[in-house]
Amino acid sequence: MSITTAQEEPELIQLLTPDGELREHPDYPLDLTAAEKRGLYRDMVLVRRFDSEAVSLQRHGELGLWASLLGQEAAQVGSGRALGADDMAFPSYREHGVAWCRGVAPKSLLALFRGVTNGGWSPDEHGFHLYTIVIGAQTLHATGYAMGVQRDGAVGDGGSAVISYFGDGATSQGDTNEAFNFAAVNNAPVVFFCQNNQWAISESNDRQTRVPLYRRASGFGFPGLRVDGNDVFASLAVTRAALQHAREGQGPTLIEAFTYRMGAHTTTDDPTRYRIAAELEEWKLKDPISRLRAHLAGTGEGDEEFFAAVDAEAERLGEQVRQECRSLPDPQPLDIFHEVYAEPHAHIDRQRAEFADYLASFEGAGAEGGR
Amino acid sequence: MSITTAQEEPELIQLLTPDGELREHPDYPLDLTAAEKRGLYRDMVLVRRFDSEAVSLQRHGELGLWASLLGQEAAQVGSGRALGADDMAFPSYREHGVAWCRGVAPKSLLALFRGVTNGGWSPDEHGFHLYTIVIGAQTLHATGYAMGVQRDGAVGDGGSAVISYFGDGATSQGDTNEAFNFAAVNNAPVVFFCQNNQWAISESNDRQTRVPLYRRASGFGFPGLRVDGNDVFASLAVTRAALQHAREGQGPTLIEAFTYRMGAHTTTDDPTRYRIAAELEEWKLKDPISRLRAHLAGTGEGDEEFFAAVDAEAERLGEQVRQECRSLPDPQPLDIFHEVYAEPHAHIDRQRAEFADYLASFEGAGAEGGR
Amino acid sequence: MAEKTTIGKAINEGLRRAMEADPKVLIMGEDVGKLGGVFRVTDGLYKDFGADRVIDTPLAESGIVGTAIGLALRGYRPVCEIQFDGFFFPAANQTFTQLAKMHQRSGGRIRMPVVLRIPYGGGIGAVEHHSESPEAYFAHTAGLRVITVANPQDAFWMIQQAVSCDDPVVFFEPKRRYHERTEADLSGTLDSATGMDAARVARSGTDVTLLAYGPMVKTALQAAEADTEHSIEVVDLRSLSPVDYGTVFASVRRTGRAVIAHEAPVSAGLGAEIAARITESCFYHLEAPVIRVGGFDTPYPPSRLEEHYLPDLDRVLDGVDRAFDF
Amino acid sequence: MAEKTTIGKAINEGLRRAMEADPKVLIMGEDVGKLGGVFRVTDGLYKDFGADRVIDTPLAESGIVGTAIGLALRGYRPVCEIQFDGFFFPAANQTFTQLAKMHQRSGGRIRMPVVLRIPYGGGIGAVEHHSESPEAYFAHTAGLRVITVANPQDAFWMIQQAVSCDDPVVFFEPKRRYHERTEADLSGTLDSATGMDAARVARSGTDVTLLAYGPMVKTALQAAEADTEHSIEVVDLRSLSPVDYGTVFASVRRTGRAVIAHEAPVSAGLGAEIAARITESCFYHLEAPVIRVGGFDTPYPPSRLEEHYLPDLDRVLDGVDRAFDF
């Protein structure tokens, strides 16, 4: 009886070891200048600093919630820096590092988690769509967008590519699998970038899948790759290659960036209930930032002065972000009715007017808008 | 750049050639007695006759619709006869051949398409769930049922297995892919039996998938096989093996039965709008019934007398089915409210009573229930 | 230039106009290409506009609506066909949590000119899931516009208005009326047409307002003809969200009575909303409560029972009688 | 044996009782295992009943409900947790076309004892999709029962009644009330409890009937306390489908006025249905139209606006005033 499943160990594409040593990879050559490497280091440090500031802002009641990217900086900055100006990214809700690379201001992200807006930035301006909270939904948006790129004739040399971010948990959703299939059937220029941070809230990978996630792609007829998601070089190189593949009209790729969620799922989560501390300790040794720092220090491409300057910049960023967050203006009650429809809508107009009257009725009474 | 996809031709498991010649297969030995082979032949002929009778009943206005299985008899009878008494099947809406093997009376199927009932038989009694019209939905039911089998401790020697039927089009649905994943993660004893009849209404395979469908399984971490769906022996042998694999606790298998929908999608469809006649002619040469007949005739396991007897039985079945269909009793108006809930429901009771009063109001007027 | 035509043909012609007028308009769905859709509503468009603009999608409704959203983000105006009412539900998540909310989520930066065409309603002798009337789910979802048509003239204009609207529009097509032939003028330009969110007094009357939409408009008109005792005013709602309450209230205030008929189950159906609003705004004009006539609160029955399930002439007239005998 | 406890703990205890009483009862959903659910409602059950009965599923709501249906077909009684209201929609197809209809489809041969637990409503300062009130979608779907609780006592009994019911039950949990501590007696046997489809007069009054359910019951009671001008009778509906109209009509006939409050958008919400029915059945008792107080017909706003979106004490009292000033 020949019913068996191949169970080889997946190959992990790695260009930078946890000790900061460079490894050549035949398929993913990467030729970065020292300045570029330092740029990646700076990105990661600043993003981490911003992220930890946001966690603390949440603790102080300034944000309703925060989903920390701690540990995933390399996957995000590597892939984010692989994107070109004409490319479009579709994030989930944890892609603060990608947002950073796309020029989205930290305060725009904070506005969302503070409850000031459900969006916060212009997707077109940044080539970075809004955060999507419903797991997997954005994978279809990315695929549709890529089908639009095809129809615009923007595939081929100098063309545009699309990237969709999602987590390990998201691979279980019907939508994500439909997106894989629509992309494959249409040969759409989209890269599926799965950050496998090992956890979907409290559920470990074995609750989501029986085999490594990158393998999913082959079942739909396109390539799947597993990259060391804590290696910013590998994340950059592999994403670049996949984007190029897409731009050239060769269709989708699934990249599984193997990484680790070093923090809680969000600020309301308590990971001690479901995972052991040793796991975190193990992953600390693979920290994406320290390995690049070791590399830069080792090669002399970064010196103490540089590291100190980045740290100082990070401190300033932290301070700035704190300020900006606190001074985000609150929306006004009647904003509830804004932008529900793009075109005039009699019913909403009436409801807005009624509510305005209601609010006004308190003013005479000296009360404050009814509260 | 190493991003490529393997594109080998899929192996088609075949035990009986279109000319009726037997082929040994190392992995799927099959040792059938002459009586068993004749039984399969009889099943296929009778099912085809029943099916064509149903098409004609629809033409005569006796059925609202019919979905013909013409061409898919081998896939259905082969897999249906592989099932044990304790196994459970979850059909789509075209599995009349499987229904036949599970002892579901033809008239029960006709009742559904006549509009007399939305169901029509006892799933438990027959180990054959109700037809499911919403594409893909039943794949999850089958997987959940198989998870129940596991919890009952009914896996292992002498255990039960579950089989889910669906079409090529159904592989595109999120539900089907979620079912693959739930089954894989839970190692559930379920066989996914995809009848790839090349068409989902007017859409050919290339609109549904970029690669052969059996490959989908490997992405979820379980075996996928492609069998000649017009070969009843291969369909039987491969399904048997996969069911046994499941019963033994080794988890799911995807079987792609490569076959052809020789008729229209349903009686309301007109395939001349979207496919060329030559395709059908080609597949006629691979007809599942004639190849078994050739085999039986060639080996002497079936003689003219036998074939004539089966044909005569088929005629009688046709006649019987016609009678039974015409004498199916119509449901009564108040049946609308029956069995909406299993437990008492004040609102439905009230609505039923009101409608009964309404109907009664016409009786006095000498009219016929308001129509 | 009035001619006899059908709702199906008028939608087809409207889609063709929309595609000619704007190269960004796309058709997508199951079997919309060579086959022209199971109801032939997209007949000929694949041939004339090609596979890039008339897309036979994989069999996955969530995928259809989800990729349509992506296409809209890229500047396209997709018109998605959901093959039957009962097969909308796999797309509920993309429709309710994404399509409906994207404009608001983005603070108005993103527009979602996506049309979902849904053939709906019963009366065609079909098997399960082919006869549903799910409009209330959509009317309860903020961010969507919901419209439906009752004649070829409206079908022709309103499909074009839906396509040119920058909000997502759910366009319900009364499938059992697809092939009925009536007069319509399929020439002229779009700006001459009544707005898609206006209701229409389909027949004037003085004693009672009978509200209907989609497939029930014809039944309502027949009821009005048949009733020799009461003068029935028939209002064709056309837009189900928002409802044109100006027209509705004006009529009810004149007649003092209202009956609303739809095929969908009565409980928490659209009739409830309309009855509640009429009562709120016309309380002192009402001689009787607003009467609802609709499907029962049961799953749609097997087709041999559908004539009893669907509100027909007699059930509508019974509702009118109840508005008087109250 | 009354003690101070919370709705969250009472559901937990009720689930434990149900699991002890019947080995066929299963818990399934995202993070319901070791974590005990994001609201800790299934806390401790994984430890005590094991992974076979408390199943951490893959992250796929359609898969959860779809496999629960399969488990029910095999004789199990699955209790599915949908993590948040806004994440129900991927399961809409399995819920509306399969779960709700299976019993009818089978002519009564199949029973579907599946419970969907859905934490719902706003007021917790959450991001998008975590504050929705989708109950009207379910109340419009024949074949489902829909209930909700407003206090630990009901939570304890009604979750057990839901589990023991042979119909699919959607069990809405008022998430912003999960942790409020009030008195309840979590001993005694199930048969002593009021049936889960009965409404309850939570506070007697003579001037107006204030109808509420789930998270709004507390607000309604506060409004009744705060209103010194009118004697407000508060009815806690408990069952949203079917609604216990006997209790509702009796109260409205006494008071002559009704106000219904819910968090969900008003349009085509449950309040519309209840208002319509009250008007149909109590027309000559009504001094004013039934007043609806609810969420606006907009997507749930960002959390810094939710206090304005949610009907609060003032909005409810304003509704009561409108019932008098009409």
Ligand SMILES: Cc1ncc(C[n+]2csc(CCOP(=O)(O)OP(=O)(O)O)c2C)c(N)n1
């Ligand atoms: C459809 C849906 N169901 C449930 C949730 C609740 N939820 C939010 S995050 C999350 C886990 C996601 O895990 P993963 O995809 O691995 O992403 P990660 O959080 O690890 O980045 C869940 C279940 C949701 N947001 N959407």
Ligand SMILES: Cc1ncc(C[n+]2csc(CCOP(=O)(O)OP(=O)(O)O)c2C)c(N)n1
């Ligand atoms: C969710 C859903 N969408 C659409 C349909 C309409 N429909 C009925 S059969 C069919 C094609 C199915 O093709 P396939 O899965 O290959 O099965 P086959 O009919 O070939 O046996 C479609 C689109 C449906 N039944 N369910």
Ligand SMILES: [Mg+2]
């Ligand atoms: Mg994760």
Ligand SMILES: [Mg+2]
């Ligand atoms: Mg097919």
